[in-house]
Amino acid sequence: MAVTLNDLLAESSLDLSLVVEGEPGALDDPIVWVHASESTDPTPYLEGGELLLLTGLQMPDDEPTEELRLYASRLAGIGIRGIGFGIEVNHPAIPQWLVDQCEHAGVPLLSVPLETPFIAISKRVSRGVADSKNQEFARMYRAQQQLIRSARQVDPVRGIVTKTAQLVGGWAALLNPAGKVRESSHHFLPVGVEELSDALTFSKLGETHFFQAKGYDIAVLHVATPAHVTLGYLVAGCRGVKGSLDQTLCAEAATMLALAIGSSSRGTLALTHFRTALTRDCLEGRSEDVHRYADDLWGGMPHEPLEVLRVMGEPDAIESAARLLEPFGSHIARNMNPVMYGEIDDELWVVVSQSNVDEWLVQLGKDTRLTVGESSGCTWRGLPRGRHEAFQAGAEALASGERSVRYGSGGSAAALERVIDPATMRAFADLRLAPISTMTFDISVGAHRGGSGGAVGGGAADGASSSFSQGVASQTGESSAGADGDGADSSPSAGSRTGRDGIIDSSTTIQAVDVVRAWVDSRGRVEEAARRIGVHRHTMTKYIARIGEAMHVSMDDPGVMAELWYACRYTRFGSDRDPGFAS
CATH class of the missing domain: 3.30.70 (Alpha-Beta Plaits)
Structure with missing residues (x-):
């Protein structure tokens, strides 16, 4: 165990006497080391927690010099454990002004007799520090053995996290690289993951981030592979002030988690x-x-x-x-x-x-x-x-x-x-309507076979002379008598289309694809479809029959009608395309 001032006072061989008790509990604080100095200001050579030994070589008996006026206060400021004053060397007794300063600053003051060498005090404290370190090493060894045994469970990650929480006397959790809880020692953590976001954001690989939250001392450590790839974060906490958490144990647990995660990958x-x-x-x-x-x-x-x-x-x-x-x-x-x-x-x-x-x-x-x-x-x-x-x-x-x-x-x-890719549906639509993509009808003469009237292009007219291109066929030249003797003077314009209100515009030419669209939008009802494009129902019936022949399908088949309905929605053919689906 670490040595305290009370331990030194109880050591009969040292024969020390207590002159000033100091702050309450000061005699039970552990001494980290012993330092001897006759300097008027030894604080630059101290870190705090030491027992300072001196004989007062530069100290007057009656009043302190200007340099020594704040001697005890400076020592109290760095956290000195106490002062051991050797009497009968330079002074027969401890100067009263030093006693008064120690009482005012709360610094313990011990009287060291001439028969007690300073080295005896140093050796006693040194043995105590060594014993304390040995006990700490033993404790760490036992904790490490427990962590190793926990890694032998069926679920090593869960075992290590749970054992870490037990050994630190608090809780622990393993977070994935995204900051989500992967494993925890408790169903509900006393500190929410959202409160750890800053610690995760600003933590660096190889460093441990410590902070306080809700009365807990918390540590955040990286769990990483030897190649410095982050596998997650170990978060552990226990109640107490900053420094209460066993940092060494948490570091060992993070290392073992890295091995456990890597070996189980x-x-x-x-x-x-x-x-x-x-x-x-x-x-x-x-x-x-x-x-x-x-x-x-x-x-x-x-x-x-x-x-x-x-x-x-x-x-x-x-x-x-x-x-x-x-x-x-x-x-x-x-x-x-x-x-x-x-x-x-x-x-x-x-x-x-x-x-x-x-x-x-x-x-x-x-x-x-x-x-x-x-x-x-x-x-x-x-x-x-x-x-x-x-x-x-x-x-x-x-x-x-x-x-x-x-x-x-x-x-x-x-x-x-x-659920169907629009590009795929457009390809289907164009392929389905390809046989009638260049077919047009002259609505001024009706759906007669041959001659300049009726179907133009697409191979639908018998004996008709026509010229057409991809998209919409255009009839050219003077009208003449057809094979059936019907004739009409007409000069239809190519590329005409029906309006979105369903009524044909002033043009006399309509594309076959637009006829099909009017027919499927009317659910196969001939009279309604004829009204939409502005022709007689008998003419509409002949148009549909000619289209069926060109496509080699039965236009009364419900399956054909369903395919044509979707084809008309997506096709790039026709003058009455739905702008929402075809482009």
Whole structure:
């Protein structure tokens, strides 16, 4: 144990006498060292905590000199433990002015007889300091052994964090590099993670940051690899003033955590791959063989009814989300029903009990880098449907900029425009309408075969002489009698289009694609479609028949009508394109 003034006074061989007691408790403060000096101002050679020995070589008996007027006050200012004055060397007794100064400054004053050499006092203090250091080394050794034993547990990270909290007499937590709690000794930390943000922001690799908060002495240490890559942060605290925390122990715990995390990385990678494979099986409808591994992989299986979550984001955000779901390392996951999860195609797929889904969405929503698609309720056998719904909801979330979307919410979760790449849909539309992309009709003569009237271009007219280009065909030249004998003088203009109100404008030429658009917008009702483009219903019927022949499809087929409806929304052909979808 460290030596105190009381210990020295109790040592009979030293024969010391107490002259001034000093401040209350001063006689029980540990002495860190002994220093002898006859200087009128020895403070430049002291650090605090020492016992100063002197014989008063430069001190007068009656009154202090100007240099010695504040002698005791200066010593008290640096934290001296006490003064040992050797009598019968230069002075028969301690000068009264020094006694008065020590009483006023609260500095303990001891009388050292001539028979007691100063070296005897130094040796006694030195033995005490050595014994104290030996005891400290023994304590540190025992603590280190306990930390090593804790690292041999099934979950070494959790064992080290828990043991660190016990040894410092407080609490401890391991944070990931993003500052999120990965493991903690208590379910609720007395100091919130948000209060540690400054310490994490300004801490440097290899340095320990100490600060006070809510009556706790707290240390923040980097947990890093030998290559100086930060794996996280160890945060520990105990009640008391600054310096109460065992800093050496915390540093050893941080080192052991780095080793534990590094050595388990290969096993963690294998576990991640196994979780991914079995999660994929479940989402594809093969959940029967997964149950036997569930306890080891996820701590169990979630309870029906279930929901599927598609979690998307940057790789480090996905990694943080996976740590949050970790059943053996996250205190949040341990407090809820088991969650099945795996990383598939750089996304995190989660199967969670419907009773817990709102809590998990709140936790995942704290990371602004994540986007979540949520399915409706399902059973184990219905997981393929849940996966499809979560995929569509996630696609809508990405398209709309929402952080989280539930399938079917707002009535647009399953809209085709939300889940299909617009470029892909435009390619489909142009390919579907390519056979009629250059076909036009002269509405001034109706849909007659041949001649200058009716269909122009695209191979729809029998025996007609026409010239056309990609996009819209234009009939040129004087009108003449056709194969059926009908004739009409007309000079139609190319490139005409119908108005958005559905009524044909003053032009006499209409593109076949616009006819199809009017027809599908009218749900196949001929009279309504004819009114939209300003022709007779019989003419409209002939137009549709000619278009069907050109496309080699039955225009009465519902599937054909559905394809043409989407094709008209996305195509670049026609004069009446929807500007919201085609460009």
